[in-house]
Amino acid sequence: MSNDTQKTKEAAPSGGTAERDSGRSRMAQSQQEYYISLVVRLSIIGVAIIFALFPVLFVVSSAFNPEGTLSTQSFVPSGIDSVDDLTTNFQALMVDELEQFPFWNWIANSAFVAGISTILIVMISALAAYSFSRFRFTGRRSLLLFILLVQAFPNLLAMVALFLIMNDISRLADVIPQALPFLDFIDWGFIELLGLNSLGGLILVYLGGAMGVNTWLMKGFFDSIPKDIDESAVVDGATHWQTFWILIFPLVRPILVVVGILAFVGTFNEFVLARVLLRDKEQWTLMLGLFQFINADFNRDWGKFAAGALVSAVPVVAIYLALQDQIVGGLTVGAVKG
Amino acid sequence: MSATSSQVKSPAGDLTASINQTSPLVNGIKLALLMVFNAFLLILSYSFFYDDNIGLSIVFFLIFVLINATIFLPSLSPIRWMVPGLALIIFLVLYPIVYTVLVSFTNYGDGHLLSKAQSIDLIQERRYVPDDAITYNWEAYQNEAGEYGLWLTREVDDGIETAFAREGGSAIEILDDAAEEPPSEFDGFTQLDRAGRTQALQALSETIFGEGEDTAQIVNRREVARPLNQRFVYDDNADTITDLATETTYVADGELGFFIDQNDANNQLSPGYRVGVGFDNFERLINDPGLRGPLVDIFVWTVVFAMLSVLTTFAMGLFMAMVMNDPGVPARKILRSLLIIPYAIPGVIGILVWRGMLNENLGIITNAIADSFINYRIPWFTDAIWAKVAIILVNLWLGYPYMMLICSGALSAIPSDIYEAAAVDGATPTQRFWRITLPLLLVTVGPLLVASFAYNFNNYLMIELLTRGDPPIAGSPVPAGYTDILISYTYGLAFGSDRGADYGYASAITIIIFALVAAITMLQYRFTKTWEETGENV
Numbered sequence: 001m002s003n004d005t006q007k008t009k010e011a012a013p014s015g016g017t018a019e020r021d022s023g024r025s026r027m028a029q030s031q032q033e034y035y036i037s038l039v040v041r042l043s044i045i046g047v048a049i050i051f052a053l054f055p056v057l058f059v060v061s062s063a064f065n066p067e068g069t070l071s072t073q074s075f076v077p078s079g080i081d082s083v084d085d086l087t088t089n090f091q092a093l094m095v096d097e098l099e100q101f102p103f104w105n106w107i108a109n110s111a112f113v114a115g116i117s118t119i120l121i122v123m124i125s126a127l128a129a130y131s132f133s134r135f136r137f138t139g140r141r142s143l144l145l146f147i148l149l150v151q152a153f154p155n156l157l158a159m160v161a162l163f164l165i166m167n168d169i170s171r172l173a174d175v176i177p178q179a180l181p182f183l184d185f186i187d188w189g190f191i192e193l194l195g196l197n198s199l200g201g202l203i204l205v206y207l208g209g210a211m212g213v214n215t216w217l218m219k220g221f222f223d224s225i226p227k228d229i230d231e232s233a234v235v236d237g238a239t240h241w242q243t244f245w246i247l248i249f250p251l252v253r254p255i256l257v258v259v260g261i262l263a264f265v266g267t268f269n270e271f272v273l274a275r276v277l278l279r280d281k282e283q284w285t286l287m288l289g290l291f292q293f294i295n296a297d298f299n300r301d302w303g304k305f306a307a308g309a310l311v312s313a314v315p316v317v318a319i320y321l322a323l324q325d326q327i328v329g330g331l332t333v334g335a336v337k338g
Numbered sequence: 339m340s341a342t343s344s345q346v347k348s349p350a351g352d353l354t355a356s357i358n359q360t361s362p363l364v365n366g367i368k369l370a371l372l373m374v375f376n377a378f379l380l381i382l383s384y385s386f387f388y389d390d391n392i393g394l395s396i397v398f399f400l401i402f403v404l405i406n407a408t409i410f411l412p413s414l415s416p417i418r419w420m421v422p423g424l425a426l427i428i429f430l431v432l433y434p435i436v437y438t439v440l441v442s443f444t445n446y447g448d449g450h451l452l453s454k455a456q457s458i459d460l461i462q463e464r465r466y467v468p469d470d471a472i473t474y475n476w477e478a479y480q481n482e483a484g485e486y487g488l489w490l491t492r493e494v495d496d497g498i499e500t501a502f503a504r505e506g507g508s509a510i511e512i513l514d515d516a517a518e519e520p521p522s523e524f525d526g527f528t529q530l531d532r533a534g535r536t537q538a539l540q541a542l543s544e545t546i547f548g549e550g551e552d553t554a555q556i557v558n559r560r561e562v563a564r565p566l567n568q569r570f571v572y573d574d575n576a577d578t579i580t581d582l583a584t585e586t587t588y589v590a591d592g593e594l595g596f597f598i599d600q601n602d603a604n605n606q607l608s609p610g611y612r613v614g615v616g617f618d619n620f621e622r623l624i625n626d627p628g629l630r631g632p633l634v635d636i637f638v639w640t641v642v643f644a645m646l647s648v649l650t651t652f653a654m655g656l657f658m659a660m661v662m663n664d665p666g667v668p669a670r671k672i673l674r675s676l677l678i679i680p681y682a683i684p685g686v687i688g689i690l691v692w693r694g695m696l697n698e699n700l701g702i703i704t705n706a707i708a709d710s711f712i713n714y715r716i717p718w719f720t721d722a723i724w725a726k727v728a729i730i731l732v733n734l735w736l737g738y739p740y741m742m743l744i745c746s747g748a749l750s751a752i753p754s755d756i757y758e759a760a761a762v763d764g765a766t767p768t769q770r771f772w773r774i775t776l777p778l779l780l781v782t783v784g785p786l787l788v789a790s791f792a793y794n795f796n797n798y799l800m801i802e803l804l805t806r807g808d809p810p811i812a813g814s815p816v817p818a819g820y821t822d823i824l825i826s827y828t829y830g831l832a833f834g835s836d837r838g839a840d841y842g843y844a845s846a847i848t849i850i851i852f853a854l855v856a857a858i859t860m861l862q863y864r865f866t867k868t869w870e871e872t873g874e875n876v
Contacts (some may be wrong), residue, residue, distance in 0.1 A: 045673055056816065058694075157796060157848055160841055165437065166443070176381060208427065300693060
């Protein structure tokens with residue numbers, strides 16, 4: 001901008017008033033062009049927003065539409081005579097048909113799986129990142145690269161193997177008493193809580209992908225914390241564990257939050273591995289349950305699906321919109337999950 | 339000498355001191371916990387070994403070694419911090435990869451699910467009704483745990499003998515002074531009515547009642563036979579199984595994984611067992627024309643899908659980022675939030691909603707198009723081309739916000755004086771875009787595009803939820819559809835097919851996908867030069 005004014009200043013002395021006038025009209029013209037371009041921009045944005053939000057509005061409309069089937073949906077809900085009509089689908093979903101669709105179980109399962117996975121993922125990667133950031137040891141560099149490379153293989157690919165392995169774990173409850181009869185006094189049934197068709201098993205599988213990108217993200221942040229802090233603590237007689245837990249942990253909270261949000265949203269939304277590993281509907285997560293609503297009969301339970309989708313998407317969308325800058329930062333650094 | 343050492347404290351010395359300061363109680367508890375955990379790991383390792391599961395046995399032994407080495411060898415102490423993560427990686431990332439490779443060289447699948455020892459055990463449990471067996475009439479019962487019981491009666495010389503037989507491990511009980519009519523309740527068991535009995539007949543006829551030598555089984559709708567004899571006997575030395583009922587000898591075939599009748603090769607004992615089949619699964623991939631046909635189609639579509647996905651989302655994302663880039667746009671923050679909502683919505687929900695809107699008969703979009711001047715009911719899911727269009731469209735909706743976000747970040751990082759210089763040199767806006775914006779953008783965004791390609795290459799979620807691979811490819815010997823990508827095709831082979839699970843073949847395809855993903859990853863690293871970066875970083 002300052003360049004432009006300088007140029008006009010240079011041009012002005014040599015030319016007369018005529019040139020100055022034409023310059024002004026040029027400015028008016030560009031002003032006009034600018035407004036036209038703004039209008040074009042805004043209309044493009046408008047079209048894009050319609051594209052983006054049309055499905056969302058459709059779900060909201062379906063959720064409140066008392067006509068619960070897909071065939072009776074219109075963009076504007078019809079047949080609403082009273083406030084009760086608005087909640088027909090929610091009533092069916094959350095109160096009336098729990099026997100068939102244990103909706104609250106699914107919410108509890110999803111919250112449990114995502115919550116526990118998040119806490120453990122953050123802890124596991126923070127511990128590793130601290131070590132990588134603070135200690136120098138042989139094999140450190142290869143270990144870092146190994147962790148990153150191993151994660152390049154999505155565990156989705158190994159789902160057949162994971163299914164078979166989890167099946168083997170479930171079998172252990174019967175095998176251990178046979179293999180070691182003197183241990184029969186312990187009830188080994190608890191191992192099934194970590195095997196196939198269990199939330200524990202699903203969490204284990206999610207934890208397999210815990211390190212990798214998260215450790216890298218955290219290590220970068222840990223490196224930015226001055227080492228003098230650790231050293232002075234050690235001089236004062238603190239162990240490494242105390243240094244980590246009391247001094248460093250509070251300082252790296254921002255990166256822990258980013259990793260935590262990404263882990264929570266990721267595990268909350270995960271579908272494929274959950275579907276392979278969880279069989280009974282009481283064990284399903286929310287995403288599996290929602291899928292099941294319309295897997296059997298796409299038309300019949302559409303309204304209930306929409307109500308459930310609305311209830312489960314709202315918190316996730318809220319988290320995203322509130323923390324979009326942090327999430328985008330994390331995603332771009334991590335370079336995963338497009 | 340002692341004076342100097344007490345004055346000059348090294349940090350290391352201090353550390354040892356502080357460790358020594360910890361109370362013996364705390365150390366004792368730590369040690370006890372470690373012992374319990376070690377015992378647990380060794381129990382797991384041994385039990386897997388006992389169960390013929392050498393792979394997992396080794397895995398848990400390795401984890402045991404890892405934990406104890408890092409605790410007791412001072413030079414490995416930094417690794418102690420990452421033991422939980424490393425143990426999980428060994429168990430749930432590395433081992434599954436190794437296991438996939440191992441399975442791909444076997445015939446693991448329906449009909450060959452068990453190890454040889456397990457299969458022999460199962461076959462030896464079978465019983466048959468010998469000629470001299472006695473028969474009873476029966477009534478079916480079931481308790482709350484779902485176990486079956488049978489009320490048995492038969493005529494003997496001095497009246498009627500009554501007995502009650504339970505499923506699973508308790509002896510058949512002779513009732514001396516029982517009621518003549520079967521009671522409706524007996525010892526926690528409830529009598530099944532006619533309908534319940536018909537429903538349970540299949541399960542009942544497969545159940546062995548009683549225990550040990552004295553067992554009974556339903557032979558037909560009216561009769562139960564008792565006692566039964568063991569039918570099959572395994573001969574360890576000859577590696578054969580003899581059928582005592584028919585006097586047939588079955589010989590183990592280590593290549594097919596079956597015990598096969600010597601005189602009639604089609605007569606096999608089921609279940610079979612797992613055996614190594616070498617490269618058979620891979621050869622089938624290449625040689626079997628029925629498999630090769632769909633596989634080539636599926637591979638081509640997988641690549642096309644991944645490329646189109648990246649191109650469309652990137653094009654729209656970049657376009658929107660450039661449109662939004664003008665500071666004159668009002669309420670930019672709010673508009674941006676609205677535009678990224680598709681990305682924030684859980685993918686499962688977004689895809690299913692689209693599937694509802696595009697439904698061929700009832701979908702709101704299909705109906706709107708059919709009712710408009712276009713007047714054409716688009717066969718979104720029954721026509722191969724339209725199904726592919728639907729997939730790309732929905733993926734565009736899901737994916738463009740991510741591209742928009744990373745592009746707007748990258749755009750603002752391009753220094754503005756480059757554009758000014760270009761304007762001075764008289765570059766048109768088109769030239770500026772193709773010569774300046776795009777090349778500079780690709781430097782930063784390029785690796786993310788490769789990552790996105792790799793992700794979409796395995797975007798199982800999209801395919802499975804939107805089309806399930808449909809419409810099906812006619813005449814394919816294995817279930818395959820026109821919109822199947824490699825990973826969804828593999829999943830169908832492993833779990834979903836009517837022909838039964840074929841884990842071996844599915845693993846073989848998985849390995850090929852592994853190789854492709856590895857190649858893409860290598861490409862990504864060359865792109866980003868991550869190797870050099872890590873070199874500086876570390």
